[in-house]
Amino acid sequence: MKKTIRIGNAGGYWGDDLDALRRQLTGGQLDYITMDFLAELTMSILRKQQLKNPELGYARDFVTQLETCLPIIAETGVKVITNAGGTNPAALGRKIQAMVRQRGLSLKVGVVYGDDICARLDDLTAAGETFTNMENGAKFGPVKDRVIAANVYLGAEPVVAALAEGCDIVVTGRVTDTGITLAPMIFEFGWAMDDWDRMAAGIVAGHIIECGAQASGGNLTDWREVKSFRDIGYPIIEMAPDGTFTVTKHKKTGGKVCAKSVKEQLVYEMGDPGQYISPDGVAFFDTIQVKELGPDRVGVSGVRGGPAPERFKVSMAYEDGWKADGEVLVCGPDVRDKAKVITDVFWRKTGHTFAKTNTSLVGAGSIWPPQLAGCEPDEIYLRFGVCDPDPAKIEDFAKALPALILAGPSGMAVSTRGRPRAQQVVAYWPALIRRDRVAAEVRTFAVDGAETALRIEFPVRGEMGEPVTSGIKPRALPRKPAAGALRTVQLRRLCYARSGDKGDTSNIGVLARSPRIYEWLAGYLTAARVKKFFGPMVKGPVTRYRLDNLEGLNFLLEGALGGGGTTSLLVDPQGKTLSQALLQMEVQAPSSLLRGLD
DSSP states (O other): OOSOEEEEEOOSSTTOOTTHHHHHHHSSOOSEEEEOOOOHHHHHHHHHHHHHOTTOOSOHHHHHHHHHHHHHHHHHOOEEEEOTTTTOHHHHHHHHHHHHHHHTOOOOEEEEEOOBOGGGHHHHHHTTOOOOOTTTOOOSHHHHTTEEEEEEOBOSHHHHHHHHTTOSEEEESSBOTTHHHHHHHHHHHOOOTTOHHHHHHHHHHHHHHTTGGGGTTTTOTTGGGOSOOTTBOOOEEEEOTTSOEEEEOOTTOBSOOOHHHHHHHHTTTOOOTTOEEETTEEEEGGGOEEEEEETTEEEEEOOEEEOOOSEEEEEEEEEEEEEEEEEEEEESSOHHHHHHHHHHHHHHHHOOOOSEEEEEEETTTTTSOGGGOOOOOSEEEEEEEEEESOHHHHHHHHHHTGGGTTSSSSSEEEOTTOSOOOEEEEEEEEEEEEGGGOEEEEEEEOTTSOEEEEEEEOOOOSOOSOOOOOOOOOOOOOSSOOOSOEEEEEGGGTEEEEEEEETTEEEEEEEESSHHHHHHHHHHOOHHHHHHHHGGGOOSOEEEEEETTTTEEEEEETTOSTTSGGGOOSSOTTOTTHHHHHTTOEEEEEGGGGTTOO
């Protein structure tokens, strides 16, 4: 057994840095590289491509990177694992196998599939699967006939099987971003699939590096502390057999790995920290201990977990009408007044009532709460968007926008995007399915043409109840408040933060800059305060969770993203900017908390 294994990430989404894989391969010693390409939106796009061409449906960016990286993979012996297979992993596997043969390389390719259950929906519903929407409780029946993709989130187990067959490159369909990182740990260290604490440690490690450079300085609140963003170093996990690990990056690369970068990534897209659910187990994020060990080295330990759920999550995509958006450039003095006039004329000119509309003054603070939009800009993009089941109404919307350019206030110009185009909306439907109604297939391709095929089944082992939670209770706050007169400061002085999305809910993780600040923060920054700050931007309730171990708070803002994903008309449908908005909040804080922060 190895003392440690080094797993690097080289991609956090479809469209990430095309040079990251080469930099990870050549920057220093690694055992594995993982690449995460998939999100709910990505799966929808890939499925639409596959419907047009049966040989597509995978992330072609990965193929582009392999053009130059295949020889390096063969030379270094680094194994690459990725879910770039999207909705058609078999086609990607065939493509890579052909590339390997053309170059005369000795690399074995593995393909993991079985996550696609779209063709089985009728049989599964007849067998008792309800596929009720996890987010809003809606019934599946009204959308079932409009579903174009349905993929189960598989875990690490089939990837482990591919590694056991000696595969050098493993491509999968909808395997979780944490699963592709956990798999080599299970394979190398022989971890039992029911060793829940070690499963949880691997899940946490996968979560830290799944979004690429976000763990190594990208999107860091304190971005000025990052000396260079050039050739940013993507994160690396050094995992020990006992489940403790270090987060680092290659030397002489840009970016920064520090406690703040790791903590920010930990709270990214987090829900209840006592119940981070994956198909491989439930990780208790309220047990994680983070310690800075030195420059670009952060230690993570203490992770605990619980049994894997008896249901897998299913991500479905269904047709849900049409949408379009477009903008005009407005400049000069009195931009806001001009925008009001143009907006009134435009919506009257469209001549329709739409299912959903949105107007944004991009450049005038329209992505933040109204109280923060105080400046008078010199120019904006006045952006209009619509959703509706009737494509004819969308077409009338598209015609109305260019007609404004010569018939409104001064300082208008047509957008370089030109006339808006109607796009079919593919909406997201999350649901659950029994484990034993899903099976994974693992197929391997050797250079000599030999093939193997394995089937991985997932029997139900326990009750169908709710997944476990950590059960950790928040510690008591000190009764004595911090000393000093109250001062009005922005929350940014005291905290750093990161935000993300899950459907129509945005999460904002807020992290204190010191233990004393956290004690004050836990008493001050309530869910009600956050709800009031964002005002009408947040349509639903705000829920708060404490993370005493990370000295932070996690807020869930329901109904904050205009429906979320492809159904949203917002400029920021993923809530990426909301953490920076919250940090602009003015708070009354004891002066003693500010000592040592400047």
